[in-house]
Amino acid sequence: MLGDRDVRKMIEKTFDKIYDNLEHISNKNDPDIIHVLEASRCTRLSYYERKDPNSAPGNANKVSILLKDGIRRSFSNVEGEYKVDNLIIQGTADTIVDNQYVVRFELVSKLPETSHPRDLLYLNACLFIFNKIDGVLIYMTPEGQTLEFFVTKNNRMFEEVVRRARILSTLLKENKVPIIEPSDLCLNCKYYERCYYRERKISTLSLESLFGRGKKE
Ligand code: SF4
Numbered sequence: 677m678l679g680d681r682d683v684r685k686m687i688e689k690t691f692d693k694i695y696d697n698l699e700h701i702s703n704k705n706d707p708d709i710i711h712v713l714e715a716s717r718c719t720r721l722s723y724y725e726r727k728d729p730n731s732a733p734g735n736a737n738k739v740s741i742l743l744k745d746g747i748r749r750s751f752s753n754v755e756g757e758y759k760v761d762n763l764i765i766q767g768t769a770d771t772i773v774d775n776q777y778v779v780r781f782e783l784v785s786k787l788p789e790t791s792h793p794r795d796l797l798y799l800n801a802c803l804f805i806f807n808k809i810d811g812v813l814i815y816m817t818p819e820g821q822t823l824e825f826f827v828t829k830n831n832r833m834f835e836e837v838v839r840r841a842r843i844l845s846t847l848l849k850e851n852k853v854p855i856i857e858p859s860d861l862c863l864n865c866k867y868y869e870r871c872y873y874r875e876r877k878i879s880t881l882s883l884e885s886l887f888g889r890g891k892k893e
Contacts, residue, residue, distance in 0.1 A: 707848035715841040
């Protein structure tokens with residue numbers, strides 16, 4: 677407390693405000709416009725974010741998302757779109773190097789062994805949106821370690837993004853919640869409790885009593 681003002685609360689409110697303006701997704705009310713981010717991640721999460729968003733995630737998650745966005749903002753953030761019939765797929769590249777390579781950064785706590793499918797889908801879709809052949813996916817840790825993966829334009833992966841974007845667009849129009857897509861993303865997802873039961877921790881039950889061994893001995 678500083679005087680009669682709760683400084684921590686004031687800072688949290690400021691964080692919330694910045695966080696609310698964060699996502700690069702515009703036209704959230706138009707189901708015919710889907711951002712690649714929405715189609716490449718869990719479509720159920722994207723649906724909730726549009727139709728019935730939870731308040732911002734916990735402070736630790738919020739700070740990590742703000743850090744990622746801070747890094748993104750230091751690049752040029754190129755926006756583009758791709759039309760497929762009546763559907764518009766929007767995408768944001770972090771930067772395009774030499775007017776040739778589309779670059780996407782992902783801030784991670786630990787460098788992965790291989791690239792994550794949703795990051796590949798995102799970057800590949802950007803290659804179609806910006807009409808480029810090659811892309812670079814760069815994973816970075818807060819300590820500054822980096823790992824790059826090169827991606828070449830792939831039709832099948834883009835068809836998958838279009839398919840997912842169409843499904844999301846249709847379900848948004850019909851007010852139907854997409855199916856659960858179990859993945860590692862669920863563990864830190866703010867909609868976990870809407871998709872799964874919250875597990876109860878059992879502290880008094882031992883494995884021995886559960887399997888009856890304790891009784892015999
Ligand atoms: S908990 Fe998993 S399935 Fe549910 S919205 Fe989040 S990421 Fe999707």
